[in-house]
Amino acid sequence: MTDISPTKTIAVLGVRPTDRTAALHILAARLAAAGLRPVPVPDDPVLADPGAGAATAGRSPTVAQLRRADWVTAFDTVLAACDRERNARTRVAAGVLLVSGAALRALARYRVGLALRGEDYDASIRGWLEGPAAGAAAGYDAVLRVRPAAPVGPGERLLDRALAEVLERLAIPPGTIFTTTFGSDVRHTVSAVVALATRQGVPTSFECDHPSARPSPLVSAVQAGGIDVRHWSDRPVTP
Numbered sequence: 001m002t003d004i005s006p007t008k009t010i011a012v013l014g015v016r017p018t019d020r021t022a023a024l025h026i027l028a029a030r031l032a033a034a035g036l037r038p039v040p041v042p043d044d045p046v047l048a049d050p051g052a053g054a055a056t057a058g059r060s061p062t063v064a065q066l067r068r069a070d071w072v073t074a075f076d077t078v079l080a081a082c083d084r085e086r087n088a089r090t091r092v093a094a095g096v097l098l099v100s101g102a103a104l105r106a107l108a109r110y111r112v113g114l115a116l117r118g119e120d121y122d123a124s125i126r127g128w129l130e131g132p133a134a135g136a137a138a139g140y141d142a143v144l145r146v147r148p149a150a151p152v153g154p155g156e157r158l159l160d161r162a163l164a165e166v167l168e169r170l171a172i173p174p175g176t177i178f179t180t181t182f183g184s185d186v187r188h189t190v191s192a193v194v195a196l197a198t199r200q201g202v203p204t205s206f207e208c209d210h211p212s213a214r215p216s217p218l219v220s221a222v223q224a225g226g227i228d229v230r231h232w233s234d235r236p237v238t239p
Helices: 017-033 063-067 071-091 102-117 123-137 154-169 186-197 217-224
Strands: 008-014 038-040 096-099 142-147 177-181
Touching (some): 008 102, 008 186, 017 186, 063 102, 071 096, 071 102
Parallel strands (some): 008 096, 038 096
16 A cells, blocks of 8 residues: 555545536546545535535536625635534545535635625635635645536636636645546546655645735626626615
8 A cells, every 4th residue: 555644635626516526536546546545525415515606406506596605605615614624634544535625616606706796805704715715725735626518607617717716816836736627638637636646745735825916807707798797886875
């Protein structure tokens, strides 16, 4: 058996729940074949893709669902996901934890909801959400990002773009992010992730230095899709 102590963590991110699950199974099989011990960490069945802003019955969220994504649900999901991942690390002495990055997906859904509603990202809410999520992401030795294959719906396109923004915002090292479109070279990409997991001395944390704020392309993507975006300051003030 290959020595993989301390425990490593790989996040499998994806817009479509079915693609994410399939990629996780492929990754687990490849890790086991390499003599490693894959340990899937299931999402909370309630908070995995929660509320009105989430996927239902294994389907990707629609634009209407994403528009209703709220910060309270996002906050609950982030904290629950961080707790589950932290508890898994304390239980597993050696192995490769496979997590779905539910905290990062919750951030992405909320970002899309803000863009669709034309609302600003409140600084305090940003801190409440991104602080714990950055802590979780700091423990990821690798991120497998599975992009949806065509045809891609408008909700999937916005959420996929938001996931990329979250990965950049949380300053996850680019060298640990492996991106693939499901159904194309996913197995080749998984092999690269497995190769990283077998290396020794992979860092398990890093200093999270947020990049300077800059305009998000999400609003442009929303407008390009023919969806009207109104800024919060354009709304009438109710006395």
